[in-house]
Amino acid sequence: xxxxxxxxxxxxxxxxxxxxLRCSPRSGDLSVYWYQQSLDQGLQFLIQYYNxxxxxxxxxxxxxxxxxxxxxHSELNLSSLELGDSALYFCASSPGRGGLYNxxxxxxxTRLTVL
Amino acid sequence: xxxxxxxxxxxxxxxxAPVELKCNYSYSGSPELFWYVQYSRQRLQLLLRxxxxxxxxxxxxxxxxxxxxxxxxxxxxxxxxxxxxxxxLSSYNQxxxxxxxxxxxxxxxx
Numbered sequence: 001x002x003x004x005x006x007x008x009x010x011x012x013x014x015x016x017x018x019x020x021l022r023c024s025p026r027s028g029d030l031s032v033y034w035y036q037q038s039l040d041q042g043l044q045f046l047i048q049y050y051n052x053x054x055x056x057x058x059x060x061x062x063x064x065x066x067x068x069x070x071x072x073h074s075e076l077n078l079s080s081l082e083l084g085d086s087a088l089y090f091c092a093s094s095p096g097r098g099g100l101y102n103x104x105x106x107x108x109x110t111r112l113t114v115l
Numbered sequence: 116x117x118x119x120x121x122x123x124x125x126x127x128x129x130x131x132a133p134v135e136l137k138c139n140y141s142y143s144g145s146p147e148l149f150w151y152v153q154y155s156r157q158r159l160q161l162l163l164r165x166x167x168x169x170x171x172x173x174x175x176x177x178x179x180x181x182x183x184x185x186x187x188x189x190x191x192x193x194x195x196x197x198x199x200x201x202x203x204l205s206s207y208n209q210x211x212x213x214x215x216x217x218x219x220x221x222x223x224x225x
Contacts, residue, residue, distance in 0.1 A: 045212040045214065050210070092213075097211060098205065102211055105161075106151075106160070109158065
């Protein structure tokens with residue numbers, strides 16, 4: 001499968017813990033985007049990386065951080081977890097920096113449950 | 116502020132009936148509008164983008180700048196169209212991030 005992949009599929013952890021979500025973009029895509037999908041907030045943009053550098057930031061909490069590595073995969077780190085962080089976290093990738101002809105392809109998501 | 120509004124949380128129609136999923140946006144500038152579909156909590160898939168003016172799975176959407184709307188339409192709904200539909204706004208100047216509406220769940224009954 002040459003599409004966007006995310007690991008793990010499911011993650012259950014406790015409040016106060018730290019987790020790392022991983023995303024591998026489509027082959028050749030340079031941009032990676034992270035989104036959070038929750039029942040109360042809907043789909044919210046968190047952060048974008050383009051070719052290893054941060055390009056845009058949304059309402060990402062200070063407890064959350066991300067990076068994109070030289071092989072272009074990305075990791076989203078969530079720390080001091082709270083119950084409200086329980087959500088589906090999607091990663092998307094696109095060939096360029098963004099824009100109309102720069103379709104974003106989404107991964108299957110990581111479902112995070114904080115108990 | 117940039118915002119996307121989908122006023123209907125749930126839209127229920129019978130098979131063969133016309134469908135219109137509403138989307139309104141607020142954006143200062145030239146927006147890029149998209150419709151994404153999500154089947155049974157699977158990954159989001161791009162359905163339409165306003166620039167292409169194409170029809171996918173029988174769906175069409177027209178950007179109306181005067182009414183700041185990008186409604187999604189289909190003349191005859193099918194049961195397999197049942198899914199969550201998200202309208203989204205993008206801006207190249209802000210990195211191409213997508214701003215999503217709250218989504219409309221379309222339920223097509225037999």
